[in-house]
Amino acid sequence: MNGQRKGRDRGEPELILPRGRNETEEERADRRWSELLQEVRVIQTGVQILFGFLLTVVFTARFATLGTADRTIYAITLLLGAATTGALVGTVTFHRLVTGHRLKPQTVLWAARLALVGVVLLLATVASALLLILRLALNDTVAPWVVAGLVVWFVVCWFVLPAWVLRRYSSSE
Numbered sequence: 001m002n003g004q005r006k007g008r009d010r011g012e013p014e015l016i017l018p019r020g021r022n023e024t025e026e027e028r029a030d031r032r033w034s035e036l037l038q039e040v041r042v043i044q045t046g047v048q049i050l051f052g053f054l055l056t057v058v059f060t061a062r063f064a065t066l067g068t069a070d071r072t073i074y075a076i077t078l079l080l081g082a083a084t085t086g087a088l089v090g091t092v093t094f095h096r097l098v099t100g101h102r103l104k105p106q107t108v109l110w111a112a113r114l115a116l117v118g119v120v121l122l123l124a125t126v127a128s129a130l131l132l133i134l135r136l137a138l139n140d141t142v143a144p145w146v147v148a149g150l151v152v153w154f155v156v157c158w159f160v161l162p163a164w165v166l167r168r169y170s171s172s173e
Contacts, residue, residue: 029104036091036112043115044088047122050129051081070132077128084125087118119158127151 023031054077057063066074091111098107127147134143 025105029108032108032112033095033104036108036115040088040091040115040118043119043122044085047081047084047088047118047125050125051085054078054081054129070135073128073132073135077125077132080121080125080128084118084121087114087121090114091118123151123154123158126154 021028021031054074057074063074091114094111094114095107127150130150131143131147134146137143138146
């Protein structure tokens, strides 16, 4: 078989990992670009909905009753949402501006970096939005703790678990 056996020594089910694909650098760049584009499509929809909601908040009657701290949190959240949108849309504009210059592998690398920046900014945007909403729904004492717990959860799901899987299954035995 063209793969490696992993997990047998830990009582885990046998997992056969392929050693790699038989593709050229250009084919790999094309595949990675398609995968990145699909990922950005998924995340961008959620970001657009969140950012659109944030843009409307200032026009609600309740906004006028917010204190200075909550208005500041709102402004920070709005700016983070705009920055998130910029990073994620940046992946596509980056590709569009360098297309045709035979830089596909480099384009994919830099667009992937922009997408990762977008994910980090999304984490900050969601945390900030949750803080604002939970300060109003709960109280000033509980809200930061709930948000901190959720941020830890997001970090585990979005970064720690993938890093663990990468380390666990890509190391050679």
